[in-house]
Amino acid sequence: MPENRVLVTGVAGFIGAALAGRLLADGHAVTGVDNLSPYYGVALKRARLAALERHPAFSFLPLDLADRAAVARLFDTRCFDAIVHLAAQPGVRYSMENPAAYIDANLAGFGNVLEGARRCRPAHLMFASSSSVYGEATAPFSENQCADRPLSLYAATKRANELMAYSYAHLHRLPCTGLRFFTVYGPWMRPDMAIYRFAEGIVAGHPIPVFNRGQMRRDYTYIDDAVEAVVRLLRRPPQASGTAPPYRVLNIGNHQPVELTHVIALLERHLGRRATLELLPMQPGDVHATCADVTALREVTGFVPSTPIDQGIARFAEWFLARRAGRGPAVDEAATSQEGNPCA
Numbered sequence: 001m002p003e004n005r006v007l008v009t010g011v012a013g014f015i016g017a018a019l020a021g022r023l024l025a026d027g028h029a030v031t032g033v034d035n036l037s038p039y040y041g042v043a044l045k046r047a048r049l050a051a052l053e054r055h056p057a058f059s060f061l062p063l064d065l066a067d068r069a070a071v072a073r074l075f076d077t078r079c080f081d082a083i084v085h086l087a088a089q090p091g092v093r094y095s096m097e098n099p100a101a102y103i104d105a106n107l108a109g110f111g112n113v114l115e116g117a118r119r120c121r122p123a124h125l126m127f128a129s130s131s132s133v134y135g136e137a138t139a140p141f142s143e144n145q146c147a148d149r150p151l152s153l154y155a156a157t158k159r160a161n162e163l164m165a166y167s168y169a170h171l172h173r174l175p176c177t178g179l180r181f182f183t184v185y186g187p188w189m190r191p192d193m194a195i196y197r198f199a200e201g202i203v204a205g206h207p208i209p210v211f212n213r214g215q216m217r218r219d220y221t222y223i224d225d226a227v228e229a230v231v232r233l234l235r236r237p238p239q240a241s242g243t244a245p246p247y248r249v250l251n252i253g254n255h256q257p258v259e260l261t262h263v264i265a266l267l268e269r270h271l272g273r274r275a276t277l278e279l280l281p282m283q284p285g286d287v288h289a290t291c292a293d294v295t296a297l298r299e300v301t302g303f304v305p306s307t308p309i310d311q312g313i314a315r316f317a318e319w320f321l322a323r324r325a326g327r328g329p330a331v332d333e334a335a336t337s338q339e340g341n342p343c344a
């Protein structure tokens with residue numbers, strides 16, 4: 001499927017920038033939109049964009065997807081073969097501090113993208129959901145399990161996105177795939193996420209807050225694996241079958257959950273410093289364990305994420321140290337108050 005025109009929303013974000021880079025390398029033309037939300041360091045977002053903007057087949061439009069008229073203008077003037085909607089207000093804990101940000105970006109923003117897609121009729125609309133839709137379901141999480149007990153507003157907006165997309169797939173035969181990402185990490189990752197914040201604390205010699213005393217297991221997915229899964233899915237839109245609309249949700253996870261304390265030990269090893277832990281109770285909205293059943297992803301794509309956590313953390317640590325040493329783009333401004341929340 002060479003030289004497709006792909007719209008990537010949230011292109012200045014962690015997953016969006018990595019995906020756009022890969023799509024450009026594969027020969028696609030990428031239009032990226034992002035409102036450069038100040039939720040975390042805008043310098044990091046600009047640095048991700050700067051790398052993409054060197055590519056002639058990339059164009060960037062600053063755009064707030066919650067602005068209905070502006071999104072309508074985008075789809076009036078451009079058409080896309082595929083859309084990958086990654087823009088969102090992420091973070092579990094922050095959804096208690098600033099619920100409006102989630103309503104605007106995740107609900108209104110996605111509604112506007114769906115309307116644009118209805119008119120522009122891409123061959124495939126993919127959108128980011130999250131492992132958090134499973135709440136405290138029994139792991140491993142399979143797409144057939146109930147996901148209607150969200151423990152945070154963030155999770156509720158992601159589940160709502162899935163239902164909104166289903167209705168468009170049903171009513172308008174718009175092929176839609178919901179991507180249930182499981183804690184994606186690696187170089188260029190979000191500074192509000194636990195691995196990044198732990199690294200900052202370890203290197204600075206500050207105590208790092210560890211919730212539920214580290215007794216949490218997460219299915220950590222390396223960024224290149226997440227991108228590989230999305231790229232393979234892009235060219236495999238779901239088909240309508242009888243009365244079933246062209247719609248599916250898929251887990252994108254590593255299916256090998258790891259204890260938080262093990263991740264901290266790996267960070268210590270690869271950063272070359274000992275951590276001081278501040279052991280704290282469980283925080284509201286968080287879940288004890290995540291683990292993806294990736295049977296469906298394997299069936300559709302022939303691929304499942306499998307980068308070992310040791311390798312992934314080593315690559316992250318190398319990038320993190322280079323960045324701090326000034327060999328990468330400018331060190332971020334402070335992230336928001338997402339203290340060590342491992343659940344994205």
Ligand SMILES: NC(=O)c1ccc[n+]([C@@H]2O[C@H](COP(=O)([O-])OP(=O)(O)OC[C@H]3O[C@@H](n4cnc5c(N)ncnc54)[C@H](O)[C@@H]3O)[C@@H](O)[C@H]2O)c1
Pocket residue numbers: 009010011012013014015016033034035036037038045063064065066085086087088089090091104105109128129130131180181182183184185190344
């Ligand atoms: N990183 C993970 O572990 C993870 C896990 C599960 C789900 N997700 C989902 O995957 C997607 C990408 O996550 P990420 O980690 O790259 O997050 P990110 O915050 O780095 O990227 C999201 C981007 O969307 C932009 N954005 C926010 N609101 C916008 C709006 N109204 N209009 C336009 N742009 C807007 C932000 O500026 C940001 O650059 C998100 O939908 C997130 O909820 C991520």
